[in-house]
Amino acid sequence: MTAPTINTAHHEPWLVWVHDTAYGQMMRDVTWMFPTFQAVHLIGMTLLVGVIAVIDLRVLGFAKGLPLAALHRLIPWALFGFAINVLTGCGFFAAEPYSFAAVPAFRFKMLLLALAGLNALWFWISVYPHVEEWGPGDSTPVLAKSLSLISLCLWVSVIFAGRFIAFGGTGTL
């Protein structure tokens, strides 16, 4: 029996396709693009996480004078930040798809993002229909508080995992 060998020259066809796209090529060839996209990715992150964190903290009872319905008007800004980060994130991945796909921190970040998405969906279905009821000073039920706490923990973890992709072997900064 011989030990299984890892063929480093062979990559999944879809990764090769991603690598060869014009987007990937541009991210590798234009030197200012990668750092600039990282800056924009951080700006998108502050939009997304900033708005979500303020809403979550209000649900948890911090700054109770803020009515939740008015805070939810900020959701489009969070979605805008998310859209920016999907776009820039795809750029990083397309630049180095083989290393990104292999780095555990990247896979973990994608898992955390999926969980944060499901959590947000649950919040949207079960809590969002009641936001009009929670005006200044009103407390929220336990389910809303639990989902908000989970949301805060997940987003902080997403930032951690994201930052660790660079230290986990992609060779990026």
Place this chain on the structure above:
Amino acid sequence: MSILEAIQNTGFADWMRVSEWGYPIILTLHSIGLAMVVGVLFVIDLRILGVPRSLPILPLRQLMTLVWLGFVLNLITGLCLFSADAVKFFESPTFRFKLASVFAGVGLAVFLSSSVLGVGDKFDRREAVIPARAKVFASLSLLMWLAAICLGRYVAYE
């Protein structure tokens, strides 16, 4: 030997450079602090600019606690990161511009917090409208933080 050289020759600076977890964890905490400072100020500045109008201004004052908490976190983690390569950072124009943006951003936050959020009930009761000057400062605040984020990222590539 200059002060900067002395800083980057300390045992702590050495640990920042060689330890497996030191630098990554400190840099990640710097990102968390960034999200707290800029994320919350983004909500506050946007409200001063009128979005969303249904959001009362006075209770936003409480969110400033988060901003200052994030700022202290980033001051501490920032000093740690600085120590690892003090001479390079100090001499980098990009880093100096970043610091200038942060100082301007902090100054604007202090001013807007006291002159708008602190008297927010006046605006919430429709007894006064937010002055145009405050809106200009809120826009400048957003601009300063966006600049600080970009310059901070570029410093890493120098």
